[in-house]
Amino acid sequence: MSDADADVDSGTDEPSVPDDLEPVRESLIAWYEADHRSYPWRETDDAYEILVSEVMSQQTQLDRVVDAWEDFLERWPTTAELAAADRADVVGFWTDHSLGYNNRAKYLHEAAGQVEAEYDGEFPETPEELQELMGVGPYTANAVASFAFNSGNAVVDTNVKRVLYRAFDVPDDDSAFEERANELMPAGRSRVWNNAIMELGGVACRQTPRCDEVGCPWREWCSAYATGDFTAPDVPTQPSFEGSRRQFRGRVIGTLREYDELELDALGHRIRVDYVPEGEYGRAWLEGLLSDLADDGLVEVEKRNGETLARLTR
Structure with a gap:
């Protein structure tokens, strides 16, 4: 019996991440590269364009973000032009496109000013440096570092947590999610990996899973697929595991x-x-x-x- 089987069989809370990670990694990357949802910010490594997409995507459906993202960059295509803009115009754009809290527009405007004034128009490249920008927290900083510079850690959003919880029995704990996510991510491939695992959560391992329908590449390792229990942190919980x-x-x-x-x-x-x-x-x-x-x-x-x-x- 494999370690993963033992974890399922015993009902322990120990995560069942396989010992041999290469097949797990390569299967996910191959699945993503073969077919994935097309978003324009996935086709660029421009840090400014990616930052705009990340800020707009906070609590806003991605399909609604596309038009707003394209309109925003057409109006302010560089940090220099955004920094020089009237803040009221930026906030007005945000409101007109129903992008949520207006303070995000203010922070984005101020961050553009920082890039111009403090970094000579060049974005910092590490998550730690990116957090120095106004309104850029750990998640956004890591996302920009990953997608723009391929130098980030594993991104852990709600979709990724759901995948790790279901597939490998990772407990509902932020530090555990981060540890396992970084263990799984292949070194030097944060751009494709983070896109791929978020795509897995957004397309296959949704709140109502579509494992077979979209050919989830992790079915052979997935605890939830084996047991039929698709509980997750953002999905209503079932009775306790013991005796269930x-x-x-x-x-x-x-x-x-x-x-x-x-x-x-x-x-x-x-x-x-x-x-x-x-x-x-x-x-x-x-x-x-x-x-x-x-x-x-x-x-x-x-x-x-x-x-x-x-x-x-x-």
């Missing part, structure tokens, strides 16, 4: 990975110590669990010579 159907679905999957097939009672005794064929947690309960897993395409159930046999879907 999620736990026993995971145990069924983990146990069947060790055997070609198992007879119903043999499987039952292996997944819970209180299994009694005619009891509350007996054959009827296990058949219901297997039926759910079969509906999800994860196991096959067969009647043979009066016995019920279960195996993983081949």
